[in-house]
Amino acid sequence: MESLLQRIVETGSMIAILDITGVPTVDTLVAQHLLKTVAAARLMGADCIISGIRPQIAQTIVHLGVDLNSVTTKSTLADAFAVALRRANLRVVSTAPVRPVGGPMTPQEDL
Amino acid sequence: MSVERIPILKMGAFLLVSIQVDMHDRLALQLQEDLTTRIAETGAHGVLIDISALEMVDSFIGRMLGNIAGMSRVLDADTVVVGMRPAVAITLVELGMSLPGVRTALDVERGMALLASAAGERYASDHADGA
Amino acid sequence: MAPERLPLETSEQIVVVRQAVRREAIDLGFSLVEQTKVVTAASELARNTIQHGGGGSAQIERLTDGTRRGLRLTFEDHGEGILDIERAMKDGWSSKGGLGLGLSGARRLSSEFEIESAPGKGTRVVIIRWK
Numbered sequence: 001m002e003s004l005l006q007r008i009v010e011t012g013s014m015i016a017i018l019d020i021t022g023v024p025t026v027d028t029l030v031a032q033h034l035l036k037t038v039a040a041a042r043l044m045g046a047d048c049i050i051s052g053i054r055p056q057i058a059q060t061i062v063h064l065g066v067d068l069n070s071v072t073t074k075s076t077l078a079d080a081f082a083v084a085l086r087r088a089n090l091r092v093v094s095t096a097p098v099r100p101v102g103g104p105m106t107p108q109e110d111l
Numbered sequence: 112m113s114v115e116r117i118p119i120l121k122m123g124a125f126l127l128v129s130i131q132v133d134m135h136d137r138l139a140l141q142l143q144e145d146l147t148t149r150i151a152e153t154g155a156h157g158v159l160i161d162i163s164a165l166e167m168v169d170s171f172i173g174r175m176l177g178n179i180a181g182m183s184r185v186l187d188a189d190t191v192v193v194g195m196r197p198a199v200a201i202t203l204v205e206l207g208m209s210l211p212g213v214r215t216a217l218d219v220e221r222g223m224a225l226l227a228s229a230a231g232e233r234y235a236s237d238h239a240d241g242a
Numbered sequence: 243m244a245p246e247r248l249p250l251e252t253s254e255q256i257v258v259v260r261q262a263v264r265r266e267a268i269d270l271g272f273s274l275v276e277q278t279k280v281v282t283a284a285s286e287l288a289r290n291t292i293q294h295g296g297g298g299s300a301q302i303e304r305l306t307d308g309t310r311r312g313l314r315l316t317f318e319d320h321g322e323g324i325l326d327i328e329r330a331m332k333d334g335w336s337s338k339g340g341l342g343l344g345l346s347g348a349r350r351l352s353s354e355f356e357i358e359s360a361p362g363k364g365t366r367v368v369i370i371r372w373k
Contacts, residue, residue: 001201002197005200005201009196009197012217012218036204036205039204039209040200040201040204041200043195043203043210043215044217045193045194045215045217
């Protein structure tokens with residue numbers, strides 16, 4: 001937890017994605033630890049998105065009665081990244097120059 | 112006992128407080144009072160509280176921050192607390208405080224951006240009824 | 243090391259206790275998070291001693307237990323004492339800051355926690371933070 005929070009400060013990141021794809025099981029301790037990490041990051045001014053939640057883990061979390069309502073969760077890292085980009089008002093764009101299909105090449109500035 | 116107070120700076124429509132000392136309770140209460148007065152006097156739209164120098168935030172200081180946010184809201188101003196250190200955040204969470212109603216940002220720059228956009232939103236909604 | 247006993251009568255003295263605890267924790271090689279936790283716990287209990295106990299003292303001692311080292315803090319007052327300790331520790335967060343905040347928070351932040359109190363006999367809280 002400390003190293004994640006320290007990295008948030010060092011990189012000035014407003015959003016942290018916690019991917020738990022590699023976490024085999026989630027018990028109460030792990031769930032509480034995740035929630036505490038999210039809460040601490042929030043106090044510092046950063047938002048957390050938890051990704052990589054497999055169906056079995058989702059079931060465990062519900063059975064444990066853990067309340068994840070205040071946390072954004074996504075099943076894949078890609079989805080989490082998309083949410084993060086939207087929140088940060090950022091887009092990924094291609095830097096390839098745009099050329100018309102067919103027809104003569106019109107002189108354009110190379111981007 | 113000297114009359115020490117935590118200085119409050121005015122930056123345009125916002126007030127800025129930077130807590131640099133290990134505050135005793137009375138100093139914290141004085142800050143609460145002073146801020147409320149200054150917000151009312153200046154009609155400030157936002158308050159930024161920089162706690163990046165604080166090595167500890169206990170329940171008293173936590174409540175003070177919550178009170179300031181609450182009183183500011185009543186006086187139509189937003190509050191942002193910036194720069195909480197990781198060790199402090201971890202401890203506050205363990206203590207059981209989540210500071211509801213207090214917006215946070217990583218640093219002064221982002222905090223000001225947050226206040227500016229909040230002020231902008233408020234302006235928009237205040238003038239939304241076809242002015 | 244002879245245990246240090248510090249008076250707790252005014253809110254300024256809470257800061258003195260915090261700073262003394264911080265110094266000891268640093269000396270013992272506590273990590274930043276460990277330091278922050280024990281200092282915050284001390285702040286909560288010191289405040290209780292003044293606000294609910296009518297004043298008292300704090301004692302700071304270094305402990306060694308085999309290979310591990312720790313800090314033991316004892317907060318004593320001769321106030322009214324607590325009638326129902328369990329209930330006092332369960333009190334949820336209240337805006338006035340009841341006893342429960344400080345006691346249960348301090349317990350969560352410490353490795354060991356002990357409280358002795360009875361009506362008319364004052365209160366004694368001992369916490370230990372092991373490295």
